[in-house]
Amino acid sequence: MHHHLILRVVAKLLLPFILLYALYVQWHGDYGPGGGFQAGVIFAVGFVLYALVYGVDELTRILPRPVLITGMIAGVILYAGTGLVGLFQGLTFLDYNGLAADSRHGQEWGILLVELGVGITVASSMTAIFVAFATREPDIDDEDW
Amino acid sequence: MGVIIIDLVLFGFLVLAALAILRLTNLFAVTMLAGLFSLLAASLFITLDAVDVAFTEAAVGAGISTVLMLGALALTTREEKTLATRRAFVPLICCLVTGAALIYGTFDMPAFGAADAPVHTHVGGEYLQRTKPDTGIPNVVTAVLASYRGFDTLGETTVIFVAAISVLLLLGFPNRANRRKQDEDEA
Structure with a gap:
């Protein structure tokens, strides 16, 4: 892995911009195209690029498997939890009107939190699936290649 | 006129990519072409002004699923095992009849962008009006x-x-x- 010098440098240069772009897509989904789903995928792609250049072991060092599993669960819980707040306020499930003083701000908050939940689940799921594929030992003979 | 040319070029490459995927047995090339297919589909969604769908298609179809397919490819062989080909007339006729029926069905669809299309006469307009307030x-x-x-x-x-x-x-x-x-x- 140590001989891909250009790849390693370029990957390290690109990584912050990919993650920043993912965050832009995440938080800017209300105003332009994008949202939690796309942002989660782009976020995961950043880590996949890191793993492709530096190896999966490096990726699992910065993102251990329990963190990925926790992220997958936390996103769904954040989404459903945002919905439950409405239920406890006497509104219907996933009604965001009561999340802030007036209903429009409530809606904005609700959509922001819900999209964040989607983003966290998608990013962790995609990274976890990639790690599961990449760390699996091939069962196939070298001659079959 | 320009839009029609762009559509024709994109659709032409889409069909070419699909045919190449069918013909090739090198799975690495097939995976790459599948990514290209998604990118072309995303471009077509952009010409239809469906930017959110195009974004998803480009990120998921061309991006992450290509990587995951490559990850799966590393666990298996790189060449598709070809079976002895034999002429299959019944499946061919089934495909042709189904394709003809689908194309015949599109004749009843409203014109692209028509204001009286069912998609614009039900809840669509209401969402557009109510979302902002x-x-x-x-x-x-x-x-x-x-x-x-x-x-x-x-x-x-x-x-x-x-x-x-x-x-x-x-x-x-x-x-x-x-x-x-x-x-x-x-x-």
Whole structure:
């Protein structure tokens, strides 16, 4: 892995911009195209690029498997939890009107939190699936290649 | 006129990519062409002004699924095993008849962008009118996705979660530290 010098440098240069772009897509989904789903995928792609250049072991060092599993669960819980707040306020499930003083701000908050939940689940799921594929030992003979 | 040329070029390459995927037996080339197919589909969505769908198609279809296919490819052979070909007339006729029926069905569809198309006469217009006063969010797609249809999106998120858990169960997701310990124990 140590001989891909250009790849390693370029990957390290690109990584912050990919993650920043993912965050832009995440938080800017209300105003332009994008949202939690796309942002989660782009976020995961950043880590996949890191793993492709530096190896999966490096990726699992910065993102251990329990963190990925926790992220997958936390996103769904954040989404459903945002919905439950409405239920406890006497509104219907996933009604965001009561999340802030007036209903429009409530809606904005609700959509922001819900999209964040989607983003966290998608990013962790995609990274976890990639790690599961990449760390699996091939069962196939070298001659079959 | 310019739009028609762009559409024709994109559709032409789309068909070429599909035919190449059918013909090729090198799975690496097929994976790359599948990514290209998604990118072309994303470009077509942009010409239809469906930027959110195009974004998803480009990120998921051309981006992450190509990487995951390559990851799967590393675990299997690189060449597709070809079976002895024999002429299959019945499947060919089935495909031709189904394709002709689908094309015949499109003749009844409203013209592209027609104001009296069913998609514009039901709830579509209401969403466009109500989104701004209800939520204050400029992107109607996001408002429909996360607020008006919040139940559906919760379901989709749960589907992604369950799918990921299933893949991890099938492939195994052992903690690296535990696995090393296991290996040492076995040695």
